[in-house]
Amino acid sequence: NAGVTQTPKFRILKIGQSMTLQCAQDMNHNYMYWYRQDPGMGLKLIYYSVGAGITDKGEVPNGYNVSRSTTEDFPLRLELAAPSQTSVYFCASSRDRANEQFFGPGTRLTVL
Amino acid sequence: DAKTTQPPSMDCAEGRAANLPCNHSTISGNEYVYWYRQIHSQGPQYIIHGLKNNETNEMASLIITEDRKSSTLILPHATLRDTAVYYCIVRGYNNNDMRFGAGTRLTVKP
Numbered sequence: 001n002a003g004v005t006q007t008p009k010f011r012i013l014k015i016g017q018s019m020t021l022q023c024a025q026d027m028n029h030n031y032m033y034w035y036r037q038d039p040g041m042g043l044k045l046i047y048y049s050v051g052a053g054i055t056d057k058g059e060v061p062n063g064y065n066v067s068r069s070t071t072e073d074f075p076l077r078l079e080l081a082a083p084s085q086t087s088v089y090f091c092a093s094s095r096d097r098a099n100e101q102f103f104g105p106g107t108r109l110t111v112l
Numbered sequence: 113d114a115k116t117t118q119p120p121s122m123d124c125a126e127g128r129a130a131n132l133p134c135n136h137s138t139i140s141g142n143e144y145v146y147w148y149r150q151i152h153s154q155g156p157q158y159i160i161h162g163l164k165n166n167e168t169n170e171m172a173s174l175i176i177t178e179d180r181k182s183s184t185l186i187l188p189h190a191t192l193r194d195t196a197v198y199y200c201i202v203r204g205y206n207n208n209d210m211r212f213g214a215g216t217r218l219t220v221k222p
Contacts, residue, residue: 004155031208042199042212043156050208058209090155097208098144103155 001026004104006091012110013081021076021107023091031094032074033058033101034066036087043090049074050097081111115139115202121217124194130187132216134200137181143204145176147185149196150215156199159185190220 007022025032030051035043045058049068063085065077074093078085088108092101117135124130136145146161160167160174162183167174173186187194199215 033208033210035212040214042214044212045209048208056208059211088153092155100158100161101156101210103157106153106155 003027004091004093004102006089006104006107008107009105010108012112013078014112015081015083017081018077018079019081019109021078021089021091021109023074023076023104024072025074025091025093025102026072027093027095027102028071029093029095029102030071031097031101032068033092033094034064034074034076035090035092036060036085037090037106038087046076046089078109083111085109086111115143115211116200116213118198118200118213118216120214121219123219123221124187124190126192126220126222127189130190130194130218130220132185132187132198132200132218133182134185135182136200136202139180139202140204143202143207145174145183146201146203146210147172147174148199148201148212149194150199151193151196156212159198190218192220192222194218195220 004025033048034046037043044060047066049055091104094101147159148156150156162174176183197215
């Protein structure tokens with residue numbers, strides 16, 4: 001199994017541009033999550049999904065959108081990039097809410 | 113905000129046990145204690161979790177005090193590869209929001 005994969009690894013955006021961060025898992029997990037991690041800080045939950053077609057906001061959802069059309073994929077959309085969205089973004093999945101979360105390698109995003 | 117308090121950094125000699133403390137004095141009865149670690153800039157890695165009994169797996173042991181207000185993660189024989197930031201997280205079974213604090217930066221020295 002590849003586990004949780006994320007693309008791209010790195011990206012530089014200009015202010016106002018949009019992009020989609022891709023996340024996929026091949027473990028047939030129901031739960032998927034998006035986190036961001038600012039330098040020297042812990043992770044903060046942006047959005048999560050408990051199954052295909054179901055998404056919900058986390059701690060810091062403003063400026064982001066998600067969709068979950070399949071069990072495997074959970075893309076994160078930035079519509080109007082701002083410098084405050086410069087961060088490392090991690091996607092994770094778990095079998096259910098109590099079980100361990102498996103994290104992807106992260107996407108490092110810089111907005112200039 | 114995270115419901116836990118951890119020391120910002122600790123050192124440990126290679127081959128010795130690393131004991132990482134965590135305070136969670138406001139923990140409620142249905143909340144679990146989870147430990148994750150993050151090596152360099154990789155994604156966090158699950159270590160162990162528990163409710164009130166002590167737990168052990170192939171990576172570590174988790175000791176939770178009887179009043180559940182604090183816990184200790186024990187890496188029995190630390191290696192250089194255990195150098196990482198360790199996060200202690202309190203989370204309810206029905207809560208999807210896992211709040212990471214700043215964690216403890218453990219440095220294992222030769």
